[in-house]
Amino acid sequence: MARRQGSAGLLGMLAEAQRQQHRREEEQRRAAAEQRRQYERAQREAQRAAARGEKEALRAYQQGREADLAARTAELDARVAELRGVLAAGLSGPAFRLSETSGRVEVPPFDPGPLGTPVPMPDQNRYLVPPLTGAQAYDPAARRWWDEQAAQARARFEHDWYAAQAAEQDRQRRLAEYRAGYEAWAAERRQLAAGQVGQAAQLAEQVRAGAAEAVVELFEAALRWRDDWPEGFPVECELAWDAGARQLVVEWELPPYEVVPAVARYRYVKTDDSEAEVARPATERKALYRAVLAQCALRVLDVLFRADETGLLDSVALNGVLTAVDPATGREQRRCLVSVAVERAELLAVALDRVEPVDCLVDGLRGRLSARPEKAEPVKVERSTASVGSVAPAPAAAPAGSPGTADGSDEPDLFTMDPIAFEELIAELFRRRGLVTRTTARSGDEGVDVLAEDPDPITGGRIVIQAKRYRKTVPPTAVRDLDATMSRQGANRGILVTTSGFGPGSRRWVDGKPLTLVDGPMLVALLQEHGLRGRLGSPVPPAERRAEPAVLSPGENAPLPAEEVAVAFRTTGAEADLTLLLLTADGVVRDDGDFVFYHQPTAADGAVRLRPLDGTANVRLGDLPDAVRRVAVSVNMDTDTGLTCADLGDAELEIQSGPAAWRFRPPADPAISAMLVAELYRHNGTWKLRAVGQGWSDGLAGLARTHGVDVA
Template identity: 70%
Template structure:
């Protein structure tokens, strides 16, 4: 009996052990299944991540390849424009004497918003319905009606008188605007009549063969077309030989840098970099020679096509550029293209089918530099029978005649070629007894003219700077001259300008061997030495559009068509994308001197480096996307070219650090911003006596575009406070 019980217990224990083993085996199998499932999920996640990285890398590489292809296409387009210089000239219309006498249209008077009468209030709008039914007999209802009717009559009378006052104001403004329009139209017509008379005289002089008229006419013909590629100069000189009926043209040529040194760009996946494939020296030389030949042929074609009457028998053309002589280090003029053509032979050419180089050299017998990229010169083409040249003139870079320097009041100093202006200053001091020489334009270290006073006691070395400014010379220019004088080991420094100097500049020069010569003094000195020059004096054409009509009154903006929108402090606007191709910023004021500065700021409101501080000594940033012209207190911005790390551009002004002036001394201060598509905005900052540096406005990123905001707040410690507030280290 006991044995049977023992065997039963053992059987139960064995069964329990087997059950335990089964459960452990099930757990083991479940754990193994979980492990395999986890490993499968891990492998799947790794495969998915690898696929994502692969796709992201492929997209990144495709983007880099597309960017390289886009930039290569831009290079190809530049080369196509260079190869098409002559074709572009041939495709355009020829200049004709009739172009000088085109009609001047005076648009009819348009009153704009002032032509809309102020609506008068209608008494029916103010009627109060009388009580009806049982309420008509209710005294309380009658009293309420009488009170409401009296209030309505009072409102009507108030609104009627206000409308009458607004209408009288409108009529007064309309009469004022009509008077402005009539004055503008009369001035426009008087100017047009004067221009027509001058044009008629020029055409008559041209037909009569008057030398001065011939020169002026063909100068106009050369300036008429403005579709030359970017970077191509339009400077030169034109001379008319009446006896030989020959035009002699000296034309500045573009430099070799107009030919891209890079042929294409390609993305190298292995190194994750963009590689530049250089254009071979042979290809660059051939393309540059082709460009020079096309320039010469286009100038010749423009001159002869502008002469339908056959006045010109021949044209002599010398194309030149300035290059540094490695032997002397001085800049000199070198002729790279020279050709003389007869009218009949040139007009017989089919210029749309010629090879420019072959046509110039073989067809016309001209000379073209074999190595123009090295400025290897050729012999200039001179008239074979050098008769006296009876009329000559100069084409300045902006297309204005610079004058010949004798007779009358002489050339306009504002419009002179920079090199000619420096030569004039050198000649002035040469006649005053100094030995003078102009410096090379590159590497001149801030010196335009070097002079030596031969006096053994008071003489010595003198450095002279010549600045053709229309605005007050900033004190920084005077400080620079002081430093330049020390570097050059000079005894004295002279700063000559066509404008003037402010009190800060004169205070800096006090007690120092510095002489400041302003515009009126310069003109007087020139006349004393038998030279000539004037400061402007030409009559500008009246505005091409009449003044805009603007209704002034409470509420609304004062802006109207053709005028800049005025902003109030804190107001912001969103320029259209077309405007953002290039923004022009101009700060104008009278009274005390102030400098325009700009800061490129990151998302945290601080500069990324000191290179983001754009001021007098550092006038550009981001490859020219921001450029400052301090002497004009003007800047140009290309927001679309700024990198994504630039989130704001701060536009500020600061008073002269060497004076005790504040922003309260800025009279008639105004910031004007003009867009590439013709839009414009203006802001008149407050004249705050507590600050000497002001954040006038800021351009900032917003919603994928840019916004412009007027600010008008500043710092009492001037430029130093402005700089520190934006992360610029100040010593």
């Protein structure tokens, strides 16, 4: 028994030792396996973290692209909203008041807008790669992988940081340029304000006296006064005043079709990291453009009638014009896309803040609006500025053997002429035009003053002529009565002649009918053409005539009657050089050869010649190339002397064109050393003169650089 017990005890001890050894080996194996699993988990976690960082960076980049395109789309939406609100913006602003705007021009404070916001710098924390943890921190492969990821992150950060730095520098540069432009603009506005002192009272007096040029100047100032038209909208116009009809005829430059964005929105395509433009539907774009044109017309009408403080206007005839390429010839030509004539009471009865612009213009005011303005399809012009004659034209030379004076004082006044003599004069006028005429008896004439027969066997026939010696606008009832009289007389044409004028209602009535309206200025021109005498009102005494040359104010313009223009600049103070620049429609020279100065005194094959020593120049407008749309006349000081335009003394620019001449005294501004004094410019096929007075503080270099001359 004892032996068996001892034997069993030894075996048990050996077995127990073996089991413990086995357990130790198993524990070591499990520990090694667990360590291997932890390492693999840590490695996978590091890989997931890196991938997660890349995905977040990619997602942030894509979100940035989407945000950028969304902002650009918002700009498009804002532009469309601005176009839809052209009329509302005009109605919300103050009316032009000559007495309130004289000598006081508001200069708003500098507003940098988006340029005032610095470019944000990238955050380095967003580029950090998560650190290695646990056993992976000691694993060489994991360390190499982490180093690669960290290097790539640093490279991305440095790239984005340098890009942001470049963007910030560009923003600061553009902000400085914008600020310099604002300072120049503000200085120009203040100069204009200084030059306007005392002019308002003088202009108002001339308007009250009925001076046609003063009336035109008043309403042109009203149209140019507001500077809140959308970008791309020209503020150019031509006006004529028909004193007899008390009608202002306006040609207003319309914006081109391109002001309506062709793109509706921008879309980001993630698959190939690109952006796509979604086009605006053609029907929407065309409808918006028509609405823009209608709003422009209504806004111009509103500005004019609101600016008429004294009730000078009975009506306004407005033509909206656009320079477009004729598809048949390939040449540019002026086309009328909007035409409307409106009487004062008619427009004031319309609540413009609650109308649909197109419906109001076409249906409410019976105007014409192009059906396809995007193709520049024209409409019939209501009345052009060229058709408006002078209120008191110069008298024609008296027939041989008849007495006369230089000022035309012997011309009979049509306003005070005996009624029978007036009818005889009208009969004689049409007799000289080839008709067989006779006046009717004073009683029983049935509304006919002169009966005429056109002897032409094909186009001839009977014509009834009604003569009205009026000082006020002929009412539309007189035109309708003539229409009825023509029918009663069996005539195939009717003519109404007056010493005054006609309103829009009368002109609309005769549209498409065999009726002709002859207003006062046209009547005087016809009389002169056929050797007859007559004037509208008393002649102006010589002592009251405006002396030549005429004095121009800043911004004032005048037509040039001749193609030969002489320019002379004189000063009793410091010396200054006269220079001229030949500019395109974009306001820049075609090349350096268009810069005429001391060392280059000719341009355009001699069409422009400068005599530097005596400060004079000659311009042959007819010989200038078609690409030259403006000739800028400027003076500049020698910047090395430190002198400015304030040192010029009694400076004066004189421009002569044929028998007409003008003087302009540029402002004596101590902040500038070069000044654009005046410009000759093309307008509707004719050349005109405008006084300017805009300056540059850096002298000739700034003047040249602004107009595209290489001064490097």
